[in-house]
Amino acid sequence: MKIGILVSEGPFTHQASDSAYQFVKAALEKGHEIFRVFFYNDGVNNGTRLTVPPQDERNIQSNWTELAEKHNLDLVVCIAAAQRRGILDENEAKRQGKDADNIAPGFRISGLGQLIETGIESDRLVVFGD
Amino acid sequence: MKIGILVSEGPFTHQASDSAYQFVKAALEKGHEIFRVFFYNDGVNNGTRLTVPPQDERNIQSNWTELAEKHNLDLVVCIAAAQRRGILDENEAKRQGKDADNIAPGFRISGLGQLIETGIESDRLVVFGD
Amino acid sequence: MSEQEQEFSGSDVQKKFLYLNRRAPYGTIYALESLEVVLIGAAFDQDVSLAFLDDGVYQLLKGQDTKAIGMKNFSPTYRALGDYEVTKLYVEKESLEERGLSIDDLMEITYEDEDDDWAEKPSIQLVNRSEFAAIMAAQDVILSF
Amino acid sequence: MSEQEQEFSGSDVQKKFLYLNRRAPYGTIYALESLEVVLIGAAFDQDVSLAFLDDGVYQLLKGQDTKAIGMKNFSPTYRALGDYEVTKLYVEKESLEERGLSIDDLMEITYEDEDDDWAEKPSIQLVNRSEFAAIMAAQDVILSF
Amino acid sequence: MSVLHTVNKSPFEKAAFESCLKHTGPGDAVLLIEDGVYAAVKGTAVADRIAGGNGAVSLYALGPDLAARGITESAVIETVKVVDYGGFVDLITEYDVSQAWL
Amino acid sequence: MSVLHTVNKSPFEKAAFESCLKHTGPGDAVLLIEDGVYAAVKGTAVADRIAGGNGAVSLYALGPDLAARGITESAVIETVKVVDYGGFVDLITEYDVSQAWL
Numbered sequence: 061m062k063i064g065i066l067v068s069e070g071p072f073t074h075q076a077s078d079s080a081y082q083f084v085k086a087a088l089e090k091g092h093e094i095f096r097v098f099f100y101n102d103g104v105n106n107g108t109r110l111t112v113p114p115q116d117e118r119n120i121q122s123n124w125t126e127l128a129e130k131h132n133l134d135l136v137v138c139i140a141a142a143q144r145r146g147i148l149d150e151n152e153a154k155r156q157g158k159d160a161d162n163i164a165p166g167f168r169i170s171g172l173g174q175l176i177e178t179g180i181e182s183d184r185l186v187v188f189g190d
Numbered sequence: 191m192k193i194g195i196l197v198s199e200g201p202f203t204h205q206a207s208d209s210a211y212q213f214v215k216a217a218l219e220k221g222h223e224i225f226r227v228f229f230y231n232d233g234v235n236n237g238t239r240l241t242v243p244p245q246d247e248r249n250i251q252s253n254w255t256e257l258a259e260k261h262n263l264d265l266v267v268c269i270a271a272a273q274r275r276g277i278l279d280e281n282e283a284k285r286q287g288k289d290a291d292n293i294a295p296g297f298r299i300s301g302l303g304q305l306i307e308t309g310i311e312s313d314r315l316v317v318f319g320d
Numbered sequence: 321m322s323e324q325e326q327e328f329s330g331s332d333v334q335k336k337f338l339y340l341n342r343r344a345p346y347g348t349i350y351a352l353e354s355l356e357v358v359l360i361g362a363a364f365d366q367d368v369s370l371a372f373l374d375d376g377v378y379q380l381l382k383g384q385d386t387k388a389i390g391m392k393n394f395s396p397t398y399r400a401l402g403d404y405e406v407t408k409l410y411v412e413k414e415s416l417e418e419r420g421l422s423i424d425d426l427m428e429i430t431y432e433d434e435d436d437d438w439a440e441k442p443s444i445q446l447v448n449r450s451e452f453a454a455i456m457a458a459q460d461v462i463l464s465f
Numbered sequence: 466m467s468e469q470e471q472e473f474s475g476s477d478v479q480k481k482f483l484y485l486n487r488r489a490p491y492g493t494i495y496a497l498e499s500l501e502v503v504l505i506g507a508a509f510d511q512d513v514s515l516a517f518l519d520d521g522v523y524q525l526l527k528g529q530d531t532k533a534i535g536m537k538n539f540s541p542t543y544r545a546l547g548d549y550e551v552t553k554l555y556v557e558k559e560s561l562e563e564r565g566l567s568i569d570d571l572m573e574i575t576y577e578d579e580d581d582d583w584a585e586k587p588s589i590q591l592v593n594r595s596e597f598a599a600i601m602a603a604q605d606v607i608l609s610f
Numbered sequence: 611m612s613v614l615h616t617v618n619k620s621p622f623e624k625a626a627f628e629s630c631l632k633h634t635g636p637g638d639a640v641l642l643i644e645d646g647v648y649a650a651v652k653g654t655a656v657a658d659r660i661a662g663g664n665g666a667v668s669l670y671a672l673g674p675d676l677a678a679r680g681i682t683e684s685a686v687i688e689t690v691k692v693v694d695y696g697g698f699v700d701l702i703t704e705y706d707v708s709q710a711w712l
Numbered sequence: 713m714s715v716l717h718t719v720n721k722s723p724f725e726k727a728a729f730e731s732c733l734k735h736t737g738p739g740d741a742v743l744l745i746e747d748g749v750y751a752a753v754k755g756t757a758v759a760d761r762i763a764g765g766n767g768a769v770s771l772y773a774l775g776p777d778l779a780a781r782g783i784t785e786s787a788v789i790e791t792v793k794v795v796d797y798g799g800f801v802d803l804i805t806e807y808d809v810s811q812a813w814l
Contacts, residue, residue, distance in 0.1 A: 343623070344620055344623070344645045344648065344679070345678075345679070346644070346645070346675075346678050346679065347618065347619075347620070347644045347645030348645075374622065374623065375620050375622055375623050375645070375648070378620075378648065378679060381679060381680035381681075382680055383680040383682065384677075384678060384679060384680040385677045385678065385680070386677075386678040387677075388673070388674030388677055388678070388694070388695075389674045389675060389677075389678045391678065393678075395680075418622065418654065418655040419622065419648070419651070419654050419655070420651060420652060420653030420654040420655075420657070
């Protein structure tokens with residue numbers, strides 16, 4: 061089946077992103093297709109490359125990045141939610157006159173339409189939040 | 191009186207930071223001293239300069255920055271919580287081998303001891319969270 | 321957005337989307353950011369419904385005035401939903417009652433029915449708790465906030 | 466940290482700090498990050514207590530095994546609190562009971578009492594709900610997570 | 611010593627309000643802020659928890675949060691005093707310590 | 713059409729679990745994940761909500777979340793089936809649509 065994922069909370073504070081990650085891994089192992097993982101609300105905070113978690117803890121961002129590389133996942137950060145919370149790619153930083161960006165490899169910033177598209181194109185949409 | 195503030199949630203998602211800001215303004219107007227505002231848990235996300243909120247909404251980060259400038263407030267972001275969530279100043283970015291930093295003007299990164307000190311040195315500690 | 325809209329306006333996939341709102345406004349951002357999805361989603365010619373239950377019914381209260389908390393009052397946007405052809409707002413009766421509220425405490429939200437000579441009709445439909453399971457079971461996609 | 470510690474170890478300000486824990490572990494980070502404050506705070510020679518009520522009592526359950534969720538099991542840290550001279554852990558009896566738990570379901574947490582020839586003593590004290598108001602009222606600082 | 615308890619959660623969504631009421635002592639006060647102010651409204655399923663509550667505890671609700679949510683002062687239970695942010699500050703200074711029921 | 717309801721909140725902290733149970737239809741299932749798994753434990757103040765519950769609804773709890781929280785499978789109410797992440801995926805595909813009670 062084609063499965064879409066919505067992650068509504070940031071890394072570490074709520075288990076949502078961890079649960080979504082474990083779910084996606086299990087779905088891929090069972091041969092399902094992950095149409096897209098869409099990060100909304102505080103979920104956009106999963107997509108910053110500036111995190112430095114303690115060495116004995118999981119690195120949620122790099123877990124997602126590596127899974128995306130391995131399985132060619134589409135990780136999309138909502139642009140409107142990202143602007144509120146300070147997640148930018150190079151283009152957005154330029155456009156907004158900011159002197160730095162922080163998007164992590166494997167993530168891309170796009171519009172909310174990508175979430176609706178995920179709902180339309182996927183056989184199932186699974187929501188992980190607080 | 192000398193009042194200390196703990197903010198445990200990030201901007202926009204929960205009202206905690208807004209409530210803390212309104213409280214601090216009111217306390218200053220009444221002639222109280224704000225010993226320190228300490229940002230912990232997701233509260234550290236208040237301290238990124240990369241946010242671009244919609245033009246018809248408040249800018250929580252710049253509200254704090256301006257209040258700090260006007261009243262010489264001490265805005266401290268917890269280093270351990272900040273590392274988990276990708277909030278860095280220039281020194282930390284260098285130390286961690288990161289290619290960018292995102293701390294906002296008026297905020298500084300320091301240890302959890304600064305929270306304990308706030309509890310010891312303030313007559314009252316007020317917690318704003320989720 | 322417009323690119324996507326074009327891409328899908330020609331598509332014959334039409335799904336039933338339910339936006340399920342269970343949280344109060346202002347204390348958290350979920351109500352506002354849910355509404356932002358609804359507005360963008362309206363461009364995609366899908367069959368859209370909104371449900372308000374539990375504390376979600378507070379989103380529709382009349383007379384919200386956010387000046388003193390320094391936040392934007394986004395409640396007028398609900399009244400504009402008709403212009404986006406979002407016309408089905410299910411509100412749970414029991415959720416209202418537990419909160420001491422009736423439909424008179426809610427904003428008046430209407431739409432113009434193009435199939436009925438653009439007659440103005442109420443968008444809000446009161447629904448009993450027992451009917452909600454069937455509403456959910458009828459959806460293709462449920463987005464909960 | 467060591468600078469701050471020095472600065473305060475000579476200070477004669479000693480306050481009563483209560484860390485109030487009301488949330489379960491793993492679902493959210495508050496339990497873990499509260500514990501991190503406690504460990505740092507232990508360097509400051511204050512009078513420290515921890516309280517566990519509502520879902521906070523779940524933090525102390527025996528037998529936590531986080532391998533399959535990919536998160537770090539931080540529960541062993543509670544047992545190390547005695548080494549940090551954090552020896553007062555108040556657990557609410559009613560919170561346990563509502564959750565079908567008794568003190569036997571909790572980790573054994575002890576400290577060595579330097580005033581009693583280093584005898585090993587239990588750190589956990591069961592407290593009735595009605596006693597908690599007095600515990601709170603006795604504090605100078607309450608940090609709630 | 612007296613405690614100012616703050617509750618910022620809806621009594622219908624979270625147990626914080628109920629837990630707070632169970633842990634107040636005589637001379638304490640409860641201040642409802644943010645989504646906590648819904649507990650101050652007359653005629654709800656939880657209104658009797660306040661109206662019939664412990665008279666030894668003073669009850670307050672934050673006016674700006676009531677107004678934001680469309681709750682008029684006439685809808686607020688009589689025993690609850692409405693304060694603004696300045697009043698919030700005064701309460702913090704009047705009581706010895708504060709406890710936030712998050 | 714059948715609905716898989718997921719609950720990720722403790723039944724003692726939030727109303728999500730209770731609200732979920734009130735909104736299930738025959739043929740639906742409820743999967744407890746994250747802090748939601750505390751609702752699956754025997755002998756708690758909310759256990760009768762599940763044990764005595766609507767037999768038309770199937771009940772599941774996520775094993776990895778139970779283990780993380782120190783809950784052994786023998787402590788889980790008999791009518792609740794324990795699944796792993798693979799089982800979670802299977803449930804998502806078996807039911808027509810999912811609803812997350814956040």
